[in-house]
Amino acid sequence: MIFEIAKQEFRSMLRERRFQVAAILLSGLFLLSLVGAYDYYASLKKQHEQAAATARDQWDNQKDKNPHSAAHYGTYVFKPIYPLSYFDRGVDSYTGNTLFLEGHRSNQSQYRGAEDRSSFARLGVLTPAFVLAVLFPLFIIVLGFGSVAAERENGNLRLLMAQGVHPTALFGGKSLGLWAAVLALAAPFFITGAGGLLLAGAGGEHWLRYLFTVLLYLAYFGCFIHLTLLSSVATGRQNASLVASLGVWVLVCLIAPKAAVNIAKQLHPTPTSQDYKNSLKEDLEKGVDGHDATDEYTKKLEAETLKKYGVDSVQHLPFNWDGFIMQKGEEHETYVFQKHKQKLLYVYENQQRVHRAAAVVSPYMLTNSLSQRLAGTDVATYFDFLAAAERYRVQLVGELNEDLTKNFKYGDWDGKRGKEFFAKNTKFEYRPPALSSVLMGLASSVLAMLAWLIVSGLAAIFFFKINKV
Amino acid sequence: MISAQQLTKHYGDKIALDNLTLDIAPGEIFCLLGQNGAGKTTTINCFLGFVQPSSGQACINGLEVTKHPIESKKHLAYLPEVVMLYPNLTGFENLDYFSRLAGFKHEKGELLMYLETAGLDEKDGKRRVSEYSKGMRQKVGIAIALAKKAKALFLDEPTSGLDPKASNDFSDLLLELRNNGVAMLMATHDIFRAKDVATRIGIMKDGRLVNVLDNAQNILHAKEIEEIYLQTI
Incomplete structure (x- = not known):
């Protein structure tokens, strides 16, 4: 009987x-988004690859110079562009994928760091993920809002029930019918979406990620199928059902994400960019400055070092004092930056935690965060990249200062290093978190998603059972 | 076949159906007359299980409706006042669908025969219901009821909107079903139609069945019924 109803629903809808x-x-919007997003992805990826190669090439072939000058010269690192990022751009549009690394300072705060994080939650541009997560539910609502309500209004429901249809079977048939219509549209979407992945030449793991993404969106559609049927049967009138289901859509897709961001910011306020810089500056001044010989901390360290080695001036030290003091300064600066970034990160993590907890109220937020996570364009992946870039920066600057300390005479600022040295410096390699580790962190969100699917289904069945014809 | 014992339905203070006791045997047509709100539709709703009685019971073929909501429907068919159907499907497809819901998989020829019996030819049957007149939709509704081969038939003002010819054909159809042993409960405003087909005529007022006229031998005259009706209400 369920299949008879489903068949009829689908046939009637078509x-x-x-x-x-x-x-x-x-379909038009989806194709547009797919072509646009893929085009953007492909050109961004090409630019990135070229820029990454150029940056390294510039580093390797920089003019002969003192190693510490090279640290000032700096270099760029790039977050790899994942194939799936074309499907869901996530926060990439707001964070960017590029970071400038140099001596003495950790630049992440120059990026979005201390700025308005609500930008993360903006609706963003027309990406396939946007079409699926925001617009597709509207399609389900348009198809399903009258599912039961219209039949009740015109009296078909009485005829239907008089034929001996079980309420649960009616729910099953109605939802299967909607599923058929949803899949008739979504299946070509997902197949063309896979085409983009094929074009991007994605490897095995990315296909697995895509598979999970598809399953995720299907579960999301399932939630809206249930919610739409629920609203149709509970209101019993078409116009009320349309208003109710659109209301749910507005709440779930527009208001909840915005509210979650605001609540997170209220509970864990982000310091303003100005405050962040000021407190950073304050702490930086409380330590060795490699470039300021008159600095009190530098003088203190000088005195201690001279005493330790039993010499009366820095010229007589067995190593290059300049390199040594540069590295000491670097260590202090790194320590201060780390400390403040840690604080900031802690705020972000708390905000993320609030966000994750709040996501439970909205299948859209759950889907959004899971989809970004799978695409590698979420906030967590971005922070992971920042951490890796910082580790690399510390290592690179350390290598340069170590060379200055060991292999250069004190005061020898004219001594230079050339290509053969710079080309041997460690290269930046970032491996984004593997799928296996990503999946483990998703368990709670996946469970919340399944809970939505099941609870909304059970609620709908309950209303079908108590439904008056 | 169709039986009610002290069937009562309250809506808050308002009493919609008051202590109705009724037995309709196979081959009987019981017509319910009464003003709007007299309780005719509530009575039918109780038998269809769409309304939970406050007390008393409604039985179809010995099955109490509230206890056997699905099983009891196997024995009944229902023809509402307005049959809307699915406008995107043809009359034939509608009939097929509703029959399948009732658990029947009729052959095509059989379905066409039901449509034919209800007064719809094959050509009309293959048109979409959105192009149908009210009368044509009503005929599909009749075909749906026929195709269920039910022993109990509930009709809620089935002839409203039918032209006199169709209405007359419909009466003939009911008489044929009566001869085949179907028990029928028909709510109607049409005294002439009731006089033609009914074996008994009940007049309802304020939820009570206040008058039952015997018409087994078709002895009543329409004028007579009308007078009694007007006195009763």
Whole structure:
């Protein structure tokens, strides 16, 4: 009986202008988003690869110079562009994928760091993920809001129930019918989406990520199928059902994410960029400055070092005092930056925690965060990249200062290093978190998603059972 | 076949159905007359399980409706006042669908025969219901009821909106079903139609069945019924 109802629902829908118009509109938007997003991805990836190669080439072939000058010269590192990032751009548009590394300072705060994080939650541009997560539910609502309500209004429901249809079977048939319509549209979407992945030449793990992404969106659609049927049966009138289901859509897709960001910021306020810089500056001044010989901390360290080696001036030290003091300064600066970044990171992590907890109220937020995580374009992956870049910066600057300390005479600022030295410096290699480790962190969100799917289904069944014809 | 014992339904203070006791045997047509709100539709709703009675019971073929909501429907068919159907499907497809819901998989020829019996030819049956008149939709509704081969038939003002010819054909159909041993409960405003087909005529007022006229031998005259009706209400 369920299949009879499902078949009839689907057949009836296919013949409706409403379905045809909505399907054509949505397909057009999806294709547009796919082409646009892939084009953006491909050109960004190409630019990145070229820029990364150029940056390293510039480092390797920089003019002969003192190693510490090279640290000032600096270099750029790039967050790899994942194939799936074309599907869901996530926060990449706001964070960027590029970082400038140099001596004495950790530049992450120059990026979005201490700025307005609500930008993370903006709706963003037309990406396939946007079409699926925000617009597709509207398609489900348009198809399903009258599912039961219209039949009740025109009296078909009485005829239907008089034929001996079980309420649960009616729910099963109605939802399967909607599923058929959803899949008729979504399946080509996901297949063309896979085409983009194929074009991007994605490897095995990315296909697995895509598979999970597809399953995720299907579960998301399932939630909206249930919610739409629930609203249709609970209100019993078409116009009320449309208003109710659109209301749910607005709450889930627009208001909840915005509210979550605001609540997170209220509970764990981000320091302003100005405050952050000021407190950083304050702490930086409380330690060795490699470039200021008159600095009190530098003088203190000088006195201690001279005493330790039993010499009366820095010229007589067995190593290059300049390199040594540069590295000491670097260590202090790194320590201060780390400390402040840690503090900031802690604020972000708390905000993320609030965000994750709040996501439970909205299947959209759950889907959004899971989708970004799978695409490698989420905040956590970005922070992971920043941490890796900072570790690399410390290592690179350390290598340069070590060379200055060991292999250069004190005061020898004219001594230079050339290509053969710089080319041997450690190269930046970032491996984004592996899928296995990503998946483990997703368990709670996946469970919340399944809970939504099941609870909304059970609620709908309950209302079908108590439904008055 | 169709039986009610002290069937009562309250809506808050308002009493919609008051202590109705009724037995309709196979081959009987019981017509319910009464003003709007007299309790005719509530009675039918109780038998269909769409309304939970406050007390008393409604039985179809010995099955109490509240205890056997699905099973009891196997024995009944229902023809509402307005049959809307699915406008995107043809009359034939609608009939097929509703029959399948009732658990029947009729052959195509059989379905066409039901449509034919209800007064719809094959050509009309293959048109979409969105192009149908109310009368044509009503005929599909009749075909749906016929295809269920039910022993109990509930009709809620089935002839409203039918033209006199269709209405007359419908009466003939009911008489044929009566001869086949179907028990029928029909709510109607149409005294002439009731006089033609009914074996008994009940008049309802404020939820009570206040008058039952015997018409087994078709002895009543329409004028007579009308007078009794007007006195009763």
